[in-house]
Amino acid sequence: MRILIAGAGIGGLTAALSLHAAGFGDVRVLEAAREIREIGVGVNLPPHAVRELIELGLGPGLEQIGLPTAQLSYHDRQGQLIWAEPRGHDAGYLWPQYSVHRGRLQQLLLGAVQERLGAGAVLLGQRVGAVTQTDAQVRVSVAGADTPHQADLLIGADGIRSSVRRALYQESIALASNGWVMYRGAARFSPFLGGRSMVIVGDERQRIVVYPLDEHTLNWLMVRPASSSELEHAELGNWNQPVDPLGLARQLAEWRFDWLDIPALVAATEQAYEYPMTDIDPLPRWSFERVSLLGDAAHAMYPFGSNGASQAILDARVLAYELARHEEPVAGLRAYEAARREQVAQVQLANRRQAGDVMARVSAMARTGAHGQASAELQAVERDYKKMAGFDVTALNNRPSWNVTRFTTSMPADARPPDAAPTETQPRHARG
Ligand SMILES: Cc1cc2nc3c(=O)[nH]c(=O)nc-3n(C[C@H](O)[C@H](O)[C@H](O)COP(=O)(O)OP(=O)(O)OC[C@H]3O[C@@H](n4cnc5c(N)ncnc54)[C@H](O)[C@@H]3O)c2cc1C
Numbered sequence: 001m002r003i004l005i006a007g008a009g010i011g012g013l014t015a016a017l018s019l020h021a022a023g024f025g026d027v028r029v030l031e032a033a034r035e036i037r038e039i040g041v042g043v044n045l046p047p048h049a050v051r052e053l054i055e056l057g058l059g060p061g062l063e064q065i066g067l068p069t070a071q072l073s074y075h076d077r078q079g080q081l082i083w084a085e086p087r088g089h090d091a092g093y094l095w096p097q098y099s100v101h102r103g104r105l106q107q108l109l110l111g112a113v114q115e116r117l118g119a120g121a122v123l124l125g126q127r128v129g130a131v132t133q134t135d136a137q138v139r140v141s142v143a144g145a146d147t148p149h150q151a152d153l154l155i156g157a158d159g160i161r162s163s164v165r166r167a168l169y170q171e172s173i174a175l176a177s178n179g180w181v182m183y184r185g186a187a188r189f190s191p192f193l194g195g196r197s198m199v200i201v202g203d204e205r206q207r208i209v210v211y212p213l214d215e216h217t218l219n220w221l222m223v224r225p226a227s228s229s230e231l232e233h234a235e236l237g238n239w240n241q242p243v244d245p246l247g248l249a250r251q252l253a254e255w256r257f258d259w260l261d262i263p264a265l266v267a268a269t270e271q272a273y274e275y276p277m278t279d280i281d282p283l284p285r286w287s288f289e290r291v292s293l294l295g296d297a298a299h300a301m302y303p304f305g306s307n308g309a310s311q312a313i314l315d316a317r318v319l320a321y322e323l324a325r326h327e328e329p330v331a332g333l334r335a336y337e338a339a340r341r342e343q344v345a346q347v348q349l350a351n352r353r354q355a356g357d358v359m360a361r362v363s364a365m366a367r368t369g370a371h372g373q374a375s376a377e378l379q380a381v382e383r384d385y386k387k388m389a390g391f392d393v394t395a396l397n398n399r400p401s402w403n404v405t406r407f408t409t410s411m412p413a414d415a416r417p418p419d420a421a422p423t424e425t426q427p428r429h430a431r432g
Contacts, residue, residue, distance in 0.1 A: 011295025011312030023406030038103025042219030066098030079257030203363030
């Protein structure tokens with residue numbers, strides 16, 4: 001069975017590795033870019049995503065490129081602590097939480113795909129356009145090519161402005177913004193608060209997230225409401241819009257704390273980017289017979305809660321798991337959607353709430369000095385969020401693995417020997 005994946009981002013490459021690990025030998029990734037460069041800044045991978053990458057055999061690579069996060073803390077505009085909690089191993093998970101450069105993570109995945117599936121498994125310069133399907137096949141047209149690719153299945157992992165999604169819905173699904181803009185960058189800077197902390201500082205008018213990517217580099221991400229002229233010029237879904245970091249540092253001039261000098265960090269950044277906060281409404285459907293969606297193409301979300309890349313990784317693993325368990329691939333795609341779509345929609349909507357009313361409520365409490373009340377509110381929000389997004393510590397530590405082996409026989413199901421059933425392995429990870 002030939003499976004095509006549109007998009008060699010975090011989701012598409014993890015899907016290729018997951019399908020290969022589940023026993024699908026003929027998987028090709030079509031990527032629009034002519035070259036895969038280390039684009040982007042930091043992404044945070046909580047233990048539910050790290051577990052999946054470790055189960056794909058990427059643990060040693062991740063250890064080299066990622067920095068394990070030990071604590072998350074919230075602070076008001078004056079830098080005063082509202083609430084802190086341990087993260088990763090320090091919170092009792094069997095897997096760490098990593099902060100990692102998006103581009104380096106993409107290169108790690110790409111290297112593994114090329115090594116395991118062959119050097120030709122990722123085809124560059126292949127911008128997917130029209131998609132048509134019959135009962136037996138999918139045809140995928142690529143810009144500039146006369147002959148379409150043919151496959152049994154197509155997975156649209158082509159990001160927030162997905163062409164596959166457009167082909168399935170016969171129209172463009174509107175990108176939505178809450179009127180906020182996000183600025184992000186990374187700079188060489190001294191470690192702070194023990195060197196493994198992620199901090200969220202500020203309120204509903206402006207806030208900044210800072211975490212280390214390695215011993216010498218801090219990643220930062222600032223959000224605030226955009227002016228009407230900024231919104232007019234904004235290109236929704238474009239991750240690569242450069243912006244002057246010095247102007248941003250001036251807006252943060254008062255945010256100098258004895259534990260971190262935020263304006264100095266932002267001013268030290270060589271290249272910063274502007275990104276209007278963009279998501280899509282939860283989709284009513286992901287799978288259309290032989291074609292399905294994955295990652296941002298299926299559920300682009302506000303980058304709150306460290307779950308954009310993580311949910312794409314979970315999609316990839318569940319996709320392979322369900323395809324391997326269903327002999328009929330269309331049924332496998334339907335089962336994948338049933339397992340994921342509604343659950344991820346909850347995360348999309350929770351991220352909107354986190355960006356909006358949760359932030360406003362907690363900040364209002366902190367402004368009146370009710371830090372204890374704000375702390376209790378944050379704790380409750382985080383606890384519910386972890387359950388919804390799949391990283392409640394007890395549930396995650398006890399969930400069976402999605403490692404699976406596909407049926408290799410075309411024998412009818414009732415004629416199969418019992419040991420031909422897909423195998424599920426239990427987690428077998430040690431710390432470290
Ligand atoms: C350039 C870039 C920079 C980013 N920077 C950050 C960041 O700094 N921090 C952060 O939190 N998130 C960032 N993200 C988003 C983050 O990677 C995703 O939210 C998350 O990893 C989900 O991944 P995905 O694979 O679904 O989508 P993406 O990571 O967006 O990957 C989609 C892939 O599909 C390719 N593609 C698009 N259209 C087509 C097409 N028609 N045919 C074939 N291929 C196509 C794209 O080139 C891309 O490689 C960035 C995304 C991109 C594309």
